[in-house]
Amino acid sequence: MRWMVAVAAVFLGVLGGPVPASAAPAAPEPLCTMKDSRIGELSGLVSDGSRFYAINDGGTKVQVFVLGRDCKVQKVLTDKTDPFDVEDLARTPDGRLWLSDTGDNEKGRLTVALLEMSPQGKVALHRLTYPDGQHDTEALIMDKAGTPYLITKDILGEARVYRPSGPLASPGPTNLEKVGTVKIAETDTQGGPVGSFGSVLVTGGASMADGSAVALRTYTDAYVYAVPDGDVLAALQRTPVRIPLPGEKQGEAIAFDPDGTLVSGSEGVGQPLRTVAGAAALAASAAPSSDGKPASSASGTGSSDGGGVPILPAAGIAVAVVGLGWFGFSRLRRRRS
Known part of the structure; x- marks a missing residue:
């Protein structure tokens, strides 16, 4: 048995030691229930800490619903602009709201758009064109400088x-440039309208107000990336913390509270908003330090390397090694007897 203990110790040492109990993301906790029939297709969500701002998928006019922490509508910000297919929502520190009119299920749009809503409710249209044909896009994130990034489904x-190749024109169009890719692996998290296939489809994005973290979500999971240096592109190539969001009927909305709590929501009247406390801090603890090494050995239960390879906790690997060793040792004994 001594050799098995030694092997387990080596694995634990190589992988940075046991994963601390606090490393795993908490399970989503219900916050409130979206009962207002006017928000039956919740698609985009942001938080300023005391209120939520929410949008529906699609629509024939600009509508942003301002909600209390009880999910009750306090007011509606409107504009006569007729969007094509709004899919996501972002908010910059100056209070401007950015509606991502980028849905294109049929891949037939010549342009997509960002709708910029001032704190006073005035909307400016910014048309955008892709460099390589049409894409269906449901996720918008902002970096610390206010540069928008669109992530395709x-x-x-x-x-x-x-991202835009230059300053946004109004009405534009402004050319977009492809600046990277993000790999999403299939998971076994239950939920969504299309089974496990939905676990690879990016349906929403979120940004911390201070730019320190961003998140992407699928129908079933959220992926949180620390952005310690403000470089979103570099962050999206690092190992994210995967946070399962099981049981969401059609999960498309994701947001951060200012304290780093992750908030998620689904389409459908009567669906809850749910929170995962400490999500941004967990990603920060797993981000590389200045020497290029992870600040922590933990990147959350079931984390992915962005290329689809699950990262197992070190303790789990050690148990597996001991188990396999014992199995081999037992078979060897039986053969000798």
Whole structure:
């Protein structure tokens, strides 16, 4: 048995030691229930800490619903602008709201758009064009400087990342440039309208107000990336913390509270908003330090390397090694007897 203990110790040492109990993300906790029939297709969500701002999928006019922490509508911000297919929502520190009119299920749009809503409710239209054809895009994230990034909904699990090639024109169009990809692996988290296939489809994005973290979500899971240096593109190539969001009927909304709590929501009247406390801090603890090494050996239960390879906790690997060793040792004894 001594050799098995030694092997387990080596594995634990190589992988950075046992994963601390606090490393695993908490399970989502219900916060409130979306009962207002006007928000039956919740698709985008942001938080300022005391209120939520929410949008529906699609629509024939700009509508942003301002909610209390009890999910009750306090007011509605409107504009006569008729969007094509709004899918996501972001908010910059100056209070501007950015509606991502980028849905294109049929891949037939010549342009997509960002709708910029001032704190006073005035909307400016910014048309955008892709450099390589049409894409269906449901996720918008913002970096610390306020640069928007669009992340496509790709059936192969390799989402494309685009950003404007220059300052946004109004009405535009402004050319987009492809600046990267994000790989999403299939998971066994239950939920969504299309089974396990939905676990690779990016349906929403979120950004911390201070730019320190961003998140992407699928129908079933959230992926949180620390952005310690403000470089979103570099962050999206690092190992994210995967947070399962099981049981969401059609999960498309994701947001951060200012304290780093992750908030998720689904389409459908009567669906809850749920929170995962400490999500941004967990990602920060797993981010590389200045020497290029992870600040922590833990990256959350079931984390992915962004390329689809699950990262197992070190303790789990050690148990597996001991188990396999014992199995081999027992078989060897039986053969000798």
